[in-house]
Amino acid sequence: MSGKPKLHYCNARGRMETIRWLLAAAGVEFEECFLQTKDDLTKLKKDGSLLFQQVPMVEIDGMKLVQSKAIANYIAAKYNLCGKDIKEKALIDMYVEALADLNELIMMHAFQPADKKEQNLANIVDKATNRYFPVYEKALKDHGQDFLVGNQLSRADVQLLETLLMAEECKPDILAKFPRLQSFKARISNIPAIKKFLQPGSQRKAPTQPEEIPGLMKIFQ
């Protein structure tokens, strides 16, 4: 019985991946219990572990936390990734909520029917390059600091890196017009805890492949 947080989810990125990133960036070791069949999920539901009958669920500090945003908020606050005061937190939260919107678009891409994929990808690229990335590029340019908010690492930096990498998986040259984001990406990737997470063999999950989707859908039917 370890004191480590325990993550309950399928063996995929989905709505758990941001949580994995935050724990890893905070240098917190964690265990994972993968749902592989519908029965695995049913079992968790039946034993009362899932407040709203849904995963992600993270056992941490004696609680069974659900709702990915609630979980991420708890971890970020606990490990001081939320800025130094309520106003820094406000800016971090704005950045993070927008990244979650973009992340959601990218996450859902794998689940789009084949005839909608091209249009969906175009939408992702459009939103990333016209709505979201310019904001972070400008922020970094305006203050010239290494981190997005308050001159120290926050969840905004971790989540931005996560999203940049996922966006590059969609379109490898997506950062072509964003020099500050390119150097940000390199800089944050080099933070020891994050560098470790980016290495093969870490608990970071791979993008969901089309052939995995039927198996994943079966769990949640």
Place this chain on the structure above:
Amino acid sequence: MAGKPKLYYSKGRGRMESIRWLLAAAGVEFEEQFIETREDLQKLQKDGSLLFQQVPLVEIDGMKMVQSRAILSYIAAKYNLYGKDLKERAWIDMYVEGTTDLMGMIMILPFQPADQKENNLALITERAKTRYFPVYEKALKDHGHDYLVGNKLSWADIHVLEAILMTEECKPDILSTFPQLQAFKGRISNVPTIKKFLQPGSQRKPPPDEKYVAAVKKIFNF
């Protein structure tokens, strides 16, 4: 130049309503500027007010805040509606995320094709009765307190009341099997600031009607 928060949104509930509830419950007076045409929205987009080109926008404490959850978290923390420590905050966040999911389903209902309406309504009812309301009912029953978290009014209580009233608009007898929630509804509705917000003439917005739906589609181009 007032120090009051200023809300920019269309003249309806949408993603701004929970913010109106929270400010009202906290006893904070606020102003509203309504977006009535596509040009109104474009003006805001062009003058750099909207960080991600989207509303809601709330001008508060010298900031132009966007992203409804960010705004709500800021208000909750500022007005001591976010629990006393990280663990209470976690419970509040969990409860609020649940009601956000439920209210999200109700919010989009008028914007979905008419032939799906009956199915969607059935799903809302099912989720409310089997997934969400039982959680709050049990929480109240288990601790026997007046409020959901920490024996004190929090964002969770305000959000759950909002969700209850919104769900009752879909199905008036939805609380019939939830006695604790019925009492909770009565109790929280009587909190003076909330009671005031529930009275006619307040800044609370009515459920969307066809006219509002048409206007929103035009303004936001979908």
